[in-house]
Amino acid sequence: xxxxxxxxxxxxxxxxxxxxxxxxxxxxxxxxxxxxxxxxxxxxxxxxxxxxxxxxxxxxxxxxxxxxxxxxxxxxxxxxxxxxxxxxxxxxxxxxxxxxxxxxxxxxxxxxxxxxxxxxxxxxxxxxxxxxxxxxxxxxxxxxxxxxxxxxxxxxxxxxxxxxxxxxxxxxxxxxxxxxxxxxxxxxxxxxxxxxxxxxxxxxxxxxxxxxxxxxxxxxxxxxxxxxxxxxxxxxxxxxxxxxxxxxxxxxxxxxxxxxxxxxxxxxxxxxxxxxxxxxxxx
DNA sequence: AAGAGGTACAACCGCCATATG
DNA sequence: TCATATGGCGGTTGTACCTCT
Numbered sequence: 001x002x003x004x005x006x007x008x009x010x011x012x013x014x015x016x017x018x019x020x021x022x023x024x025x026x027x028x029x030x031x032x033x034x035x036x037x038x039x040x041x042x043x044x045x046x047x048x049x050x051x052x053x054x055x056x057x058x059x060x061x062x063x064x065x066x067x068x069x070x071x072x073x074x075x076x077x078x079x080x081x082x083x084x085x086x087x088x089x090x091x092x093x094x095x096x097x098x099x100x101x102x103x104x105x106x107x108x109x110x111x112x113x114x115x116x117x118x119x120x121x122x123x124x125x126x127x128x129x130x131x132x133x134x135x136x137x138x139x140x141x142x143x144x145x146x147x148x149x150x151x152x153x154x155x156x157x158x159x160x161x162x163x164x165x166x167x168x169x170x171x172x173x174x175x176x177x178x179x180x181x182x183x184x185x186x187x188x189x190x191x192x193x194x195x196x197x198x199x200x201x202x203x204x205x206x207x208x209x210x211x212x213x214x215x216x217x218x219x220x221x222x223x224x225x226x227x228x229x230x231x232x233x234x235x236x237x238x239x240x241x242x243x244x245x246x247x248x249x250x251x252x253x254x255x256x257x258x259x260x261x262x263x264x265x266x267x268x269x270x271x272x273x274x275x276x277x278x279x280x281x282x283x
Numbered sequence: 284a285a286g287a288g289g290t291a292c293a294a295c296c297g298c299c300a301t302a303t304g
Numbered sequence: 305t306c307a308t309a310t311g312g313c314g315g316t317t318g319t320a321c322c323t324c325t
Contacts (some may be wrong), residue, residue, distance in 0.1 A: 027293070049314090071311070075294070110313060111300095124316070126292055 024067045028076055036073060037081045079122045085116030090127050098124055099132060 024032075047208035068076075090098070092114065101112040110129075116124065 025295070072294080074311075079293075107314065121313075122293075129315090130291055 017177070023069055025072075028068075028080075032068070033076070033081060036076060039080070040077060040219070074123075079120045082120075085120065090119070090123070095127070095132065098128060102132075103126060188229055 097116060098112065101115060105111050105124075107128075109125040113121040113124050175278050
């Protein structure tokens, strides 16, 4: 559910006054959303991971005269404004995926979110905390079989290796990932030409110029191998489509996760990464 | 119809990692 | 090399909305 940001909390500072220069907190007003969204889409969303202002969100906030911290701007964009976010509720299938991934990866929500295009870490985390964990503790309390994830209860940030090493009689540890050339699976994320993704997007959602950026993405050199890229040629209908790339190493890891490698969601054609010739991956 | 309690979710907090000067 | 700034992330909180009584 998406609430309208109409609380008195944000209303009190929106009109200016004594608190004019103080950093605003609380819910975002539609005006703030629009300002941030317009700016980012005009600059190119893809610049998110490689571009200037990404490295200086404080300056961005100042530039937009949003009395918000840079962190707050980033959070708002990542969790709410991004055009590639799915707006529909998490499906049963996605819930299964979350459970499986949480079991596999622990509470590494950002990593889990990276495997689920259109979903944010915050969304997944909230979903887990409010529903799945509750459901599981209820099941455990009623004496039923512990559902997946129960073993992770006191394991806040277990990494995949730790999980694999955990005594899990039911499921054997994932096979070791052999070293190889990086390969990718590809998924086209519709930026909002139709469908639910745009139903609640702020103004200009359909006119973003994301696709004008020739290449974007890369996750900044972290250990996670999931990457989002968008390409100039990828936007078929001009509405800001993105191509989501999943490194094959992840495919190995996730092959047992129900729903994740669903043909509906993933085009399982593989693309060999060719950094030397592909301008799309040049950054 | 109204209040209480529960639920869902947006946003903040604090810590850590990384970049920059 | 160190200090500082900034971003990223998981945990947690606050509150709007929903359901029940």
